Amino acid sequence: MNEALFKAIKFGPDGLVAAIAQAHDTGEVLMAAFMNREAIEKTLATGEVHYFSRSRHALWRKGESSGQTQRLIELRLDCDGDALLLLVDQTGVACHTGRRSCFFRALKDGELKTITNVLVDPERLYGER
């Protein structure tokens, strides 16, 4: 299935390709993560975005513990095939800190500042840990 796609993707030596999730409606860049072939296949088969966690070395469905899922609207590939852009319909917040986007720190006058607010208490997303 989708052999042309998998030929066009240049997976790294670890079998992973970078994936950027962008909100299909607002254009916000929500997060950057990695996918392996299986994550892409499950994403396309279910319409729910799956990634591969390098730290846990495991496939995960975005939102499987937090409920903050991503529905795939469109999958795009860049010119050299080593990055995916996922246009998604984000339920709630993408970041585990409870912020809409993981890119919530910006360099301002030489200092890293937090530029967006927590929208959902992480304890509500993940329970007490």
Add this chain to the structure above:
Amino acid sequence: MNEALFKAIKFGPDGLVAAIAQAHDTGEVLMAAFMNREAIEKTLATGEVHYFSRSRHALWRKGESSGQTQRLIELRLDCDGDALLLLVDQTGVACHTGRRSCFFRALKDGELKTITNVLVDPERLYGER
């Protein structure tokens, strides 16, 4: 300079961090590339985005041969510090194919389709090669 920033960035074992360039005005995701510490320092010092080319193993200033430069508007960092989001003012086109964004292929009904047009002839950007 910016020691707090460089402490917060988690460079990979190759000394690189993923960087996503997004048009500051339209929100288009233009490209994904890599930066090393020197690329970030030069970007902050000059306001012109520099990357590190993995294939050429060299620092490059975006647009140095094509003229399609990127002026940095804001640098953002994600929650786990392993990806940068660069809000940029893109001169002309970001892709070496002459398209605005490198993400010009999308999966449609199981097939990769080209979804955007060439705006500038690559020969005009790079001369005859």
